[in-house]
Amino acid sequence: MRGESAVSTETFRVDGHEVHEHVVTVPLDHTGTTPGTIEVFAREFVRRGGESRPRLIWFQGGPGNRANRPDSVGGWLDRALEEYRVVLLDQRGTGRSTPADRQTLAGMAEPASYLSHFRADAIVEDAEALRVSLGEEKWSVLGQSFGGFIATAYLSRHPGSLREVVITAGLPALTGPADDVYALTYAQTARRNADLGRAFPWLPGTIADVARHLGDTEELLPTGERLSARRFLQIGIKLGAASGFAAMPYLLEDPFVSVRGERRLRDRFLAEVGGVVSFAGNPLYAVLHETIYAQGSASHGATRWAAQRVRDRLPAFDASASAPLLTGEHIYPWQFDEDPALVPLKDAAEALAAKEDFGRLYDPATLAENTVPVAAAVYQDDMFVPRQLSLQTAAGIRGLRPLITNEYQHDGIRVDGRNLLDRLLRLLRG
Structure with missing residues (x-):
């Protein structure tokens, strides 16, 4: 079940860009089994003249890390703003999305049950609620590290909502312990x-x-x-x-x-x-x-x-x-x-x-029939997301175009983001 609340938005400027801060209320449990709601926050950057551009949502690495707080625009964000409005999502439990930590969880009767609703599948549904509230028919996705795990779950659950997907250092194993x-x-x-x-x-x-x-x-x-x-x-x-x-x-x-x-x-x-x-x-x-x-x-x-x-x-x-x-x-x-x-x-x-009964995050059958354009950077020497498993997943997503390179460690998007994103977008459309 998706959150249906209208989005609440405030606007200001950063480094010459218009910035919209969105808040949407969503269910704690998108399946409807567990009652309760949380708030999800996202900050959207819009370049002057880019008001009519399509949106791209950024999924931060993690889990448990809030989205970037840029005080100036550079790197991958600068490149993305040439073509998109960019939405920086605070994944549930982080930043301003109903934070979950030792202070906010203090006194909660069943914190583990509460936190069991904070995985990639729920983050995908939060993003869907935000997309619908913003009136965006389809949007593009950029996911780094764990953000790529979320993007892969998105491709499994709501491929019809996606225009294109770019993943850096974040193709997860689809099965296995x-x-x-x-x-x-x-x-x-x-x-x-x-x-x-x-x-x-x-x-x-x-x-x-x-x-x-x-x-x-x-x-x-x-x-x-x-x-x-x-x-x-x-x-x-x-x-x-x-x-x-x-x-x-x-x-x-x-x-x-x-x-x-x-x-x-x-x-x-x-x-x-x-x-x-x-x-x-x-x-x-x-x-x-x-x-x-x-x-x-x-x-x-x-x-x-x-x-x-x-x-x-x-x-x-x-x-x-x-x-x-x-x-x-x-x-x-x-x-x-x-x-x-x-x-x-x-x-x-x-x-x-x-916990024995977490649900499946990815659907190999859906991914095998994928029609969404996907490009993914896989790093030969990645210390956090093993190349071997990433390549297996790349082969399991129909039409995925991989960029396999030893040029970067896990932080490639941070150290060379403009060039890396540009290469992946050209690969995506080549």
């Missing part, structure tokens, strides 16, 4: 660790030194909790982005200081590490991460902390290893004991990890 995804992402994360050691030969030794120190010495993050060695290794999420990889030696260049003859970690280092490993700004990313791979009992049932299960078979990623590897885009149950932003959400996360 989360374990299969994580086995591939750990392998690629190990390769990125090796790349890091070749580029900066001193870094693996520093990482091992800090991990040993944290095993023996209590070091507190600015938020007050002890930093464990295993949590420190999560700075490896930066390896998946070209900019993050290049910044790693700056983060680790001088971590220690002598305090009255005692070796300690610098406050600056602890603050920077804390900024990387904390989920205070996007707690839903941690809570919902494995649910994006859950496809119900027909596809291996509950995820049950698949990232931890796979990691347990890979001793090189153990914090006690002599030269431990940094981890990547992996969420673990112990984070809900160690991260203050996640501690209140532990029970909800455990319940979601045990």
Whole structure:
């Protein structure tokens, strides 16, 4: 069932562009089984002279990340505005779309049941409600990373609402357990660790030194909790982005200081590490991460902390290893004991990890008969969305035109967005 409420809109200007802020009320549960409503927010950019252009909706990576808040127009957005009005959607639970976090969920009787309605299928229905409210017959889609997962679900559920679809670093596996995804992402994360050691030969030794120190010495993050060695290794999420990889030696260049003859970690280092490993700004990313791979009992049932299960078979990623590897885009149950932003959400996360009956997100039969023009960038060395599974999905979507390249890491749309989007639009129409 779609939300039928009229959209409420306010308008202002940013960097010479007219900006419309839309709010639409939608059902919490689009199937109508669970009562309640939420608000969904989107910010639309319109270039002068582009008022009559068709709309393109942007699906942000995630899950659990709000849409961009641009204070100037550049990169992919600048290129998109040459042809479209661009709608930046705050996916439900993020930004101004009825936020879901430790504060707003406090005191809720069944937060896991509530959050079970925050996956890609529901986001697609939210987008549909917004499209209808805006009076747009069909619109185009651009999805990055998890946003590509949403775009693929959109193609499965409402292909008739789509003019064209562009996906960057976000073709999901259509079937199979989360374990299969994580086995591939750990392998690629190990390769990125090796790349890091070749580029900066001193870094693996520093990482091992800090991990040993944290095993023996209590070091507190600015938020007050002890930093464990295993949590420190999560700075490896930066390896998946070209900019993050290049910044790693700056983060680790001088971590220690002598305090009255005692070796300690610098406050600056602890603050920077804390900024990387904390989920205070996007707690839903941690809570919902494995649910994006859950496809119900027909596809291996509950995820049950698949990232931890796979990691347990890979001793090189153990914090006690002599030269431990940094981890990547992996969420673990112990984070809900160690991260203050996640501690209140532990029970909800455990319940979601045990949930057996999530619905299917994608329809392979519909995708096999697809008639919507689709172009997708697949990165050979993507650390977060495995190339092997993306290529299988690309072959399963009729008419999809892939751009397979080793030019980018996962953040290609951020570092070279104008050029990348231009290439994909030309491929789409070529």
